[in-house]
Amino acid sequence: MKRYVPEGMPESLTYPEGPLGAVLAGSARRYPDRIALRDGELTVTYSELYVSSLRIAQALRERGVRRGETVALHQPNSAWFTVTYFGVLLAGAVVTPVNPALPPLALRDQLEEAAAVAVFTHPSTRAALDKADVAGLRLTVLVPASDAAPAPADADLSGTPLEELLKTDPGAPEGVSGDDVAHLSFTGGTTGRSKAVRVLHRNLVANVLQMGSWRGAARPVSDEPGYIHLEHIPEAQTPHTLAIGESTAVALAPMFHAMGLVSQSVSVATGLTVVIAGRFDPRKFVRLVAEHGVNTLPGSPALFHSLLALPGIEDADLSSVKLVNSGAAPIDTNALKQLHGLFPNACIVEGYGLTEATMGLTTHPLLRDNPVPLGSVGAPLFDTDLEIRELGCGPVVPTGGTGEVWARGPQIADGYEGHPDLTAEQFQNGWLRTGDIGRFDEDGWLYLIGRAKDMLIYKGYNVYPGPLEELLHQHPAVASASVIGAPHAAAGEIPVAYVVARPGQVAGAELAAELTEFVGGRVAPYQRIREIHFIEALPVSAAGKILKTELRQRHTASAPQD
Known part of the structure; x- marks a missing residue:
């Protein structure tokens, strides 16, 4: 695997001793x-x-x-x-x-x-x-x-x-x-x-x-x-x-x-x-x-x-x-x-x-x-x-x-x-x-797929939210999106998407079906998104990171109780 070094730069730096x-x-x-x-x-x-x-x-x-x-x-x-x-x-x-x-x-x-x-x-x-x-x-x-x-x-x-x-x-x-x-x-x-x-x-x-x-x-x-x-x-x-x-x-x-x-x-x-x-x-x-x-x-x-x-x-x-x-x-x-x-x-x-x-x-x-x-x-x-x-x-x-x-x-x-x-x-x-x-990849470029804690297991298969979020962002109706794993009695966990629609889009069942089909046609069957929920804004930290913990809590609170 190759390692990239900027042209004209040394592979290693000399770090002077001393405090900041x-x-x-x-x-x-x-x-x-x-x-x-x-x-x-x-x-x-x-x-x-x-x-x-x-x-x-x-x-x-x-x-x-x-x-x-x-x-x-x-x-x-x-x-x-x-x-x-x-x-x-x-x-x-x-x-x-x-x-x-x-x-x-x-x-x-x-x-x-x-x-x-x-x-x-x-x-x-x-x-x-x-x-x-x-x-x-x-x-x-x-x-x-x-x-x-x-x-x-x-x-x-x-x-x-x-x-x-x-x-x-x-x-x-x-x-x-x-x-x-x-x-x-x-x-x-x-x-x-x-x-x-x-x-x-x-x-x-x-x-x-x-x-x-x-x-x-x-x-x-x-x-x-x-x-x-x-x-x-x-x-x-x-x-x-x-x-x-x-x-x-x-x-x-x-x-x-x-x-x-x-x-x-x-x-x-x-x-x-x-x-x-x-x-x-x-x-x-x-x-x-x-x-x-x-x-x-x-x-x-x-x-x-x-x-x-x-x-x-x-x-x-x-x-x-x-x-x-x-x-x-x-x-x-x-x-x-x-x-x-x-x-x-x-x-x-x-x-x-x-x-x-x-x-x-x-x-x-x-x-x-x-x-x-x-x-x-x-x-x-x-x-x-x-x-x-x-x-x-x-x-x-x-x-x-x-x-x-x-x-x-x-x-x-x-x-x-x-x-x-x-x-x-x-x-x-x-x-x-x-x-x-x-x-x-072979050229030494790093790709991130998600947090290990965010990975979900659907019927024994590892499913990573990152690629699913990337596909959702490619759809013209989507402003932003996040995918979490939600507990499911038969499958263990299922991929669930929370989506912010772009202005002018009708965030309803028709768009949810369209997005489900859009992603489903580009991934393996076990990776398909099983639920889509529309939300006005994704919860984010002050640094701009999506707070998936809050989405999971929201999903749990809204799930039907037995």
């Missing part, structure tokens, strides 16, 4: 006056980002936060999220990002599980934090409202203002090593209760440099301890390579999620100017892209489906965009084709990763004439090994065979905080058992 703060220090030295963050009228240069983060770090130490203690980021996307994130890390503390939409009880569970001693919150989230009544918190800091994260009229403004911390004289970064914990990042919780993943500084630095080197056609460099930067490799550049220190991005992914959290640092490593979009509004998003000449943007399938459905989107000026990255979940090929038309000058890439791998494991080449077949999530990143093994920790399957994806590389995290048994089950001899089902 060294990446920010490197960019602040190289691009001191370049705008790093833009949030409405608020702008923060790289020099200001570094100095402000050092001020926060020193202020935390003066208020008793010690190296290795946990500080929570409980706030929506804004420039202040990034500033406080780096401040916590430069203090030698551990970041635990939490979903700002969590209800108080769930918020309390996560903060107490992470043993948070301090929290940065926001006027829009302060009330939930109060109701959570978290044990062990010694410091609550309130960040200001901004254009991306406005404050409600009745906001609770109690707590230590961030402005007070920013008056502190900056100190030196806390001395931490690559083996110190950087993140306690909670998993998405799409199949059960979230768990805190221990992401070490060396995992984080490696993944940031892997992604930054791939996207920027660059190599990591450390001229002296405490400073890490990326240096272009001219012979590796393509028309879609991000020009280091010159490009502009828009931040859409939730920063509490692995994709958004780590992407902050990839942006810093590549010297991007990042426009913070805040809550996704398709019209505002289109305006920001045109106004700021955005070159690269991330998103999830749910976001891109919303964008494609925007009336008049075909008339928008999106010509500045040269790189579009879809993540969080596989995107259907129909939407992928439409994105190519929407962004006429862009390379559309997909990637695959998970919190237990810091963020990323695979991605596509930066080529508009992409050699990756539709439906593939690309090739492994530098120094990343993937294997397809039989379910249940079995042997490696032959090329083309289907099984569970296992991963090994410098970005693989250190396990789950406080769950040694689960860590031993998922992290084995340097390999991560991902729980995802996939296959490789």
Whole structure:
């Protein structure tokens, strides 16, 4: 089986030693006056980002936060999220990002599980934090409202203002090593209760440099301890390579999620100017892209489906965009084709990763004439090994065979905080058992079929939802769809589809029969969808992943009772 390496790039990278703060220090030295963050009228240069983060770090130490203690980021996307994130890390503390939409009880569970001693919150989230009544918190800091994260009229403004911390004289970064914990990042919780993943500084630095080197056609460099930067490799550049220190991005992914959290640092490593979009509004998003000449943007399938459905989107000026990255979940090929038309000058890439791998494991080449077949999530990143093994920790399957994806590389995290048994089950001899089902083709491209937990067994046959969802998305009447396994007395489980119809379509028995026939004519008899239910919107997490657990609960609640 072949292994793809971008032309002109080395097969392996050299990863400088040091914590993530060294990446920010490197960019602040190289691009001191370049705008790093833009949030409405608020702008923060790289020099200001570094100095402000050092001020926060020193202020935390003066208020008793010690190296290795946990500080929570409980706030929506804004420039202040990034500033406080780096401040916590430069203090030698551990970041635990939490979903700002969590209800108080769930918020309390996560903060107490992470043993948070301090929290940065926001006027829009302060009330939930109060109701959570978290044990062990010694410091609550309130960040200001901004254009991306406005404050409600009745906001609770109690707590230590961030402005007070920013008056502190900056100190030196806390001395931490690559083996110190950087993140306690909670998993998405799409199949059960979230768990805190221990992401070490060396995992984080490696993944940031892997992604930054791939996207920027660059190599990591450390001229002296405490400073890490990326240096272009001219012979590796393509028309879609991000020009280091010159490009502009828009931040859409939730920063509490692995994709958004780590992407902050990839942006810093590549010297991007990042426009913070805040809550996704398709019209505002289109305006920001045109106004700021955005070159690269991330998103999830749910976001891109919303964008494609925007009336008049075909008339928008999106010509500045040269790189579009879809993540969080596989995107259907129909939407992928439409994105190519929407962004006429862009390379559309997909990637695959998970919190237990810091963020990323695979991605596509930066080529508009992409050699990756539709439906593939690309090739492994530098120094990343993937294997397809039989379910249940079995042997490696032959090329083309289907099984569970296992991963090994410098970005693989250190396990789950406080769950040694689960860590031993998922992290084995340097390999991560991902729980995802996939296959490789002869050219080394990875295809994902679904989660192992989502696989259903119909009369003894394994049925994977992914291919059925892909077929449903190919039908012109379908806006989005998800397939689950539902209990059945005779068959064990049956494939059941929940479908969002496109505007103007009559979501009834006639369309259900048409979709059943459409899919049934393209799959084996045991794979046929047995029920179709129409729904106004699929339940999704803040990161854009479909919450199949909620669909299963919905189906169980609506099933006839004996």
